[in-house]
Amino acid sequence: MNEKVQTSSSEEDRILVERAQEGDTKAFDDLVRKYTPKLYGLVYNMTSNRDDTSDLLQDIFSKAYRSIKRFMGKSSFYTWIYSISVNMTLNYLKKRGRHIKVSMDDVDSGILNDPDFIKVTTGASPLREVNLHELQTRLNMAMMKLSEDHRAVVTMYDIQGLQHAEISKITGVSEGTVRSRLFYAHRQLQNYLEDFRSK
Amino acid sequence: MNDHEDIQKLIGLKRYEMPPEGFVDDLLIKLHERQRAELLHQSALSLAWERLITYIQHWSTPQWSLATATATLMIAAVVAMNSHPSEAPMAGKVVIPEGHQLAVSYFKASAPEASPIVFDVSHSGTKVPIREIDLLLGNHFHSGLPNEVGIVRAGPPAKGSPSGTFSASPTIMTGSVK
Numbered sequence: 530m531n532e533k534v535q536t537s538s539s540e541e542d543r544i545l546v547e548r549a550q551e552g553d554t555k556a557f558d559d560l561v562r563k564y565t566p567k568l569y570g571l572v573y574n575m576t577s578n579r580d581d582t583s584d585l586l587q588d589i590f591s592k593a594y595r596s597i598k599r600f601m602g603k604s605s606f607y608t609w610i611y612s613i614s615v616n617m618t619l620n621y622l623k624k625r626g627r628h629i630k631v632s633m634d635d636v637d638s639g640i641l642n643d644p645d646f647i648k649v650t651t652g653a654s655p656l657r658e659v660n661l662h663e664l665q666t667r668l669n670m671a672m673m674k675l676s677e678d679h680r681a682v683v684t685m686y687d688i689q690g691l692q693h694a695e696i697s698k699i700t701g702v703s704e705g706t707v708r709s710r711l712f713y714a715h716r717q718l719q720n721y722l723e724d725f726r727s728k
Numbered sequence: 729m730n731d732h733e734d735i736q737k738l739i740g741l742k743r744y745e746m747p748p749e750g751f752v753d754d755l756l757i758k759l760h761e762r763q764r765a766e767l768l769h770q771s772a773l774s775l776a777w778e779r780l781i782t783y784i785q786h787w788s789t790p791q792w793s794l795a796t797a798t799a800t801l802m803i804a805a806v807v808a809m810n811s812h813p814s815e816a817p818m819a820g821k822v823v824i825p826e827g828h829q830l831a832v833s834y835f836k837a838s839a840p841e842a843s844p845i846v847f848d849v850s851h852s853g854t855k856v857p858i859r860e861i862d863l864l865l866g867n868h869f870h871s872g873l874p875n876e877v878g879i880v881r882a883g884p885p886a887k888g889s890p891s892g893t894f895s896a897s898p899t900i901m902t903g904s905v906k
Binding site: 569591594640669671722 | 731732758
């Protein structure tokens with residue numbers, strides 16, 4: 530079922546890409562609408578800054594627009610646009626250095642019904658009084674303590690639910706490297722978020 | 729549940745963070761503005777390029793090629809007509825009309841004043857090799873052409889001799905008779 534959905538999505542992308550390559554700007558707009566929420570999550574979780582995210586997304590889609598005629602379809606559009614996004618965000622973060630200005634997003638109210646959120650904020654946790662804002666702050670701070678490469682992998686795997694193989698294609702490193710980056714990133718995060726974890 | 733799964737679930741809560749409302753529409757508006765700006769910028773550059781190409785192509789059209797070639801030929805002709813024979817040595821033989829004499833004057837490079845020296849060329853009506861004229865000059869100066877001779881050319885012809893122009897160096901002489 531999931532595979533079927535993915536195939537139809539890829540087919541839909543292929544048609545939109547072909548139309549965009551022929552100069553149909555509406556088709557490109559449709560691709561922007563479709564991928565902005567996913568790419569927003571990727572870039573925001575890597576930068577922890579809303580303004581940077583907005584600027585970077587403009588750069589990413591502008592680059593994609595300029596390059597779409599050269600997109601040969603060897604990978605899916607999804608992998609292609611993700612690769613552009615990860616590379617441009619990593620380049621930006623390297624330039625930005627340590628001048629981090631965290632600005633947080635609104636949190637969807639759906640989180641309040643998420644069992645994992647309930648588990649963290651209630652019950653046996655010593656921080657059961659923790660509020661949503663505090664949790665968000667701590668998670669962001671923990672993410673920012675990771676290196677850019679580790680943060681990218683954590684974002685794609687833990688937050689966005691991509692598979693190791695997909696992350697490998699996007700980042701251009703082996704699956705083994707993806708797994709190893711995840712392992713070390715999780716270990717670091719455990720230290721930063723020790724008091725949030727369920728006992 | 730192991731530690732890694734715990735952390736994964738905790739970090740996974742970040743998926744609830746959402747872009748501000750209307751973000752996608754705003755992004756599209758900004759993107760369209762950027763695309764237009766880039767298009768205009770490209771247009772300005774491509775327009776300048778196009779003008780340059782057109783300008784170059786304009787010069788290579790047949791009518792302009794013909795005009796350019798004609799102008800070039802005319803300029804070349806004028807230059808050739810005005811150029812001094814001594815600077816453009818000509819054929820190695822001259823035709824002396826029958827009964828005519830060849831008047832040659834030589835100029836010192838330092839004091840270019842003409843002093844016509846008349847040679848009797850007996851090969852009237854035939855082509856005279858320059859070498860013979862050179863010999864005549866050589867005989868006249870006995871020890872060959874003096875070093876100070878810069879140019880030897882035909883001066884005003886002696887009575888009944890043809891007009892003509894010659895040029896020579898101490899070792900080479902060329903010329904023509906009109």
